[in-house]
Amino acid sequence: MELIDIVWLKRDLRLQDHAPLAMACQSGRRTLVCYCFEPSLLNDPHLHSSHQRFIVESLADLSGQLKQQGLSLQVFWCDFITLLESLSENFILQNLYSHEEIGVMSTFQRDQAVARWCRTHGVHWQEIPQYAVQRGHRGRSGWRAFADQFLKQPCCQVQLKQLTTLQLQPEHRAYSLKCQQLPRLWLSRNPHYQPGGEQAAQQQLQHFIDERLEQYSFHISKPHSSRQFSSRLSAYLAYGNLSVRSVLHALKPLPASRHRRAFYSRMRWHCHFVQKFESDCRIEFEPLNPAYQRLLAEHQQQLDPVQQQEFFTAWAEGQTGLPLVDACMRALLSTGFVNFRMRAMLVSVACHHLQLDWKSVALHLAQHFLDFDPGIHYPQIQMQAGMTGFNTLRIYNPVQQSLKQDAETRFITEFVPELRDFPTALRHQPWLMTPLEAQMFAEFAEGYVKPVVDIQATGRAARERLWRWRESPAVQAAVPRLLRTQVSGFSAQQLASAQE
Template sequence: MTRTALVWFRRDLRCHDNPTLAAAAEADELLPVYCFDPRAFGKREYGGPNSFSFEKTGGHRTRFLTESVADLRERLREHGCDLLVREGKPEDVLPELAAAHDADELHCSTYPTSEEKDVESAVTAALSDEGVEVQSHWGHTLYHVDDLPTDPRVIDDTFTPFRKAVEAESTVRDPLPEPALPPLPVSVGDDTGEVPTAPFGTDPATADDRGALPFAGGEGRAIDRVEEYIWEGDHLREYKETRNGLVGADYSSKFSPWLALGCLSPRYVHDEVRRYEAERVANDSTYWLLFELCWRDFFQFQFVKHGNQHFRREGIRNRTDVTWLWDDRRFRLWATGQTGIPFVDAAMRELNETGYVSNRARQNAASFLANNLRLDWRHGAAYFETKLLDYDPCSNYGNWAYIAGVGNDSRDRQFDIVWQANRYDPDAAYVKRWIPALEPFSAEEAHEPWTIPRHRRRDHGLELGTDYPEPMVRLERT
């Protein structure tokens, strides 16, 4: 009797080290499916107390996603299979496909946030009515959830104890090889579907050429980027020293967009780092890249533990002592890079024009909104959700809550933005790249244009409030 398996791709758009695909490939026939879910596009409610509307997926991530799905299809075809692409809710689409092609089982990756768990539960319920068994697989973290020293529901809420525990007591599993794939059911015919260019009316965006890297979606490009950064460019040996850079392709690995969509496995990156350490050098920089992957894991497991508490304004610390404000005008100035604080504005302009911004710059932009303006941090986090190529719900909302002081750190996380600007952008190359009106001025002046004497501003054609905004708040260096 022929055994047919559906494999539902979600944020695991790869063939290498994919436990879901490997398990499904043991069947006689394979039906790989990707669903463009209408709930992931357009205006949506945030949900919960004090809800608000925001755009779920912006143009930059839409482009990156459609490229990644198209790349996955090509890679599956190279393995003698194919990818069915559909537009609709998975709990509607997948049972129809299971019935049409007499599927026996469905395999999918599982994720810790309620939004993703709810869709998985709906799919499971719908398929159970069809007699189709659903098997879920954990495969998006460096350390497997079953290999943690303690149950994730009781892990420490502080990163350092978590890191020390997993480094001492857990082992990173070996990546799985790409499996040999069985063919599609004959009943599929040519009905594989097209990858939409503008799913549910969300148009893809083209990145500004001032961006750090021309990000292209897909597993193929992800593997190439690992090769370029680690091996060809030999940048890993200096990662710890350069990772806070702001301009250029190689100050950091920039693996995050591919990790977020599952085009790249963190265990693959781990193995490449270990091979680099064996063949070239092992130092603080090679360790630090794995350290950052451990941070990524920490937020994934924190959402297993705390669930929706991470999305609440009061956060996991239940902070009720902070008065969060809402001012649409001030928020729009922040979102469009018109605050009058160049380091913040450069970050937001880069984000809007490319879908990517360095970790250092995004932390400062987040701190300004949450700590200087005291605007509801969730609005900022939701704006990043819309814009970021590398949007991952756990990393995004976990980091925002951390900066806002309601998450995994009890310390004051307010950034001294002028100090940060001078420390990490000492020649003001970054702010001048995104704010051309500041080009004629010295680095110190470019970071604090409100201090420039009127006659110098006049000589260089800069009028504050016209050519560049007056600062929303006054920031002084400490």
Template sequence: MQKVNVVWLKRDLRLKDHQALSEALRHSLPIIPVFCFEPSLVQAKQSDDRHWRFVWQSLVDMNQELQRWDAKVHIFYQEVLPVFQYLSAHYQVQQVFSHLETGIKITYERDKTMADFFASRAIVWKEFKQQGVLRGRKDRENWSKDWNTFMSEPMQDPELSKGKFLTLSNTFMQSIEQKEIPEKWKTVQPNMQKGGESIGKKYMDSFFSDRVKNYNRHISKPELSRKGCSRLSSYLAWGNLSMRQVYQIAEKKKKEKFQVRNLTNFQSRLRWHCHFIQKFEMECRMEFRNVNRGFDEMEKPLDEMKVKAWKEGRTGYPLIDACMRCLKETGYLNFRMRAMLVSFLTHHLWQDWRTGVDHLARLFLDFEPGIHYPQFQMQAGVTGINTVRIYNPVKQSQDHDPEGVFIKKWLHELKKVPSSLIHEPWKLTGIEQELFQVKIGVDYPAPIVELELAARFAREKIWQAQKLPSVQKDAERILNKHTVPNRWP
């Protein structure tokens, strides 16, 4: 049998700064690049067709570029183990190259299974870190220094012209049992960002050449942030762009004295991005459990009607509902509005964070497990070490969408309500409801909770919980594990 090496692609769907591919190219053996749409992952409670459409688009984009080198990524709709079992039955796989993935429990268990399989076949598996995240780290000592070092290292751009790629035959591809790629993944959704390294680069270029000038001013605005923010999160989450690539371009622009303040703030958020992924890598149980075990004692009775209203964007609070409906259609929302959605669910509606964490994972086109779960818990106030923020959706609306542009864009039933009244439509008189053609409680719901009372109740409950010895004890453990005293982060 022919000896080969395999590059196993996961959340690294690019050809620039790709250490796994670069390392494979340094060996003389032919390379087989593979990607697996894993049924177990596609069916996971965090998954949505929008994610796999973005991945499919990314793979198509890669293969269009790889044609120049007479190469391609072989795409399977099958679990990883059967694919490698089949490859190993037809080729002598010597080494497998991939990037470390900080994923959900499904991917973590899969990686353990694959490690055992590779070991049983004497296949060397080489994993390379992404985003400066290190597996096996016990604390945060020197984390910031190590991260900065990683971001400053030269990019690992594969020398594709020197590669020897092996293309699997159609007969081989058809002989392995697998599912057909759904047509809905191949259908472009015009309201959502399209996947692919070439598209990601266009977003990156437009941000660093012009859009960055509004970064600080527009970052909290639900509508203006759609252009003022980088919009690179999906391309980073699925690996169309590398964190190091983005960081170094920002650094280069700063050295040219271009938009230094905006870029400095942007870079700080890149660091926090990786900080949270490292946090999840070190304590991945937070996918399922409170990171601070003391909060297990805090009771939040399930109210399915409230959760349903929140998920559907029918809470009676315009900014909350506009954000949820926007997410459903576009897959994107700026950070402040995401935090507000979580705050409203867990504080005003007094629901456990687990009632909504998977719903938002499905809606976020840029779903990144390492950010999603730590951030969700932080905004839900169950860490015991972070300031609890209870966002007032009316004030957020008045501050960040004062003319109601974003609200009217997504809540068509309120499109005739004047800006001065749109933030609190439940206050419309009967005559005003007739005038503006919206009947509260019929066309648009009345508020499902009383804002101030709900916030006061939540604040008192959380304060009480924070005083529990069990919460304080685990908060000390969390600080020791995930932070470095008197230093960032």
């Protein structure tokens, strides 16, 4: 039987700066370049049809690029181990090349099963990092130097002219596993969402550098203008249409500016947060600081479950009666995007003002963030929900955010059209309407819901509760260990101070 190699694509849907592909090009063997839609993973609660649509668009882009080189991409509808078993009936599997995936528990368990299969069957699986992340590293010692070295390395050159791809034939067992038809919802283009694909990603990056970078810092916190002036690269990074390293290299020739520095630092933060998740992946299910587990459980028992479900539904559907909160949620539901500050506000309102269970909040947002990346998502959820014991406590007031970040209410009026005919001041706080104004705008006032909570009262209660929890001995006892594993460059002096 013929010796073959496999390149397994996951969250790395690109051709450039792709080490697994580069290694396959050098092997001299025919290579199966493949992606699997795995039935065992399709029910993962983080997934949404918008994610699958983005993947399908990315695969179509990759397939088109490879065809121009006389090469092929094979897409399968089966679990990856099923594919390996079927291939092994007709071929000798020599090398399996892939990038490391820093994913949720379901993909981690899948990877563990693949590793066992490869060991049992003598297949050499080479997993290559695609982020500045140290696999299995439990502390932050040495991470900064590692990240500097990794990100400064030149982008990996993929010599596709040296690659020969394997075309399966009907007589091959694995041929029957090829994807024949995809769900219609995955195939319908939604013009309100960014399109997937490496070429779309490169166009977005170039346009950002040429046209928008020098406005970046002025707009990143504003929900309306951030849609135009932020990089809008996050989805392309989440699905590997671009590598972090290639984006940083694209910045190198540019002159120094505050905007370039701000964007560069955020790109570095990307790997910083993914490393946090890799170092403690239990935060998908548990508070980072274990002392919060009991505190949150006891607090949830004191709440009315019926009211909590009503609050969750109102928050998740953009019907809280808090204009900026509702505008952000409706924008997310219809476009898959809101900027970072508004994401933090959504979490804060949900977990602090409405006192919702953080895991339900995390899953809802994961489903609707087009750029959902577990390594970014869960560390940020933990921080914004106040479950670390050492990060700054942020209890966002959505009215203050509205007045500061959407002063002219352009964002609010776009996504909460019920308020368009109100004066600007009332679009921020419609509950402040006087009796006379209520008569003047009676026709419109009925179209928008009343606030589900008094944001001033819930803010005061949240501050008292969160600071009381944070200062508890159990929370503080866990902080020194967490600082060692979660904070890069934490000094011995800072550690001693934290232990006092």
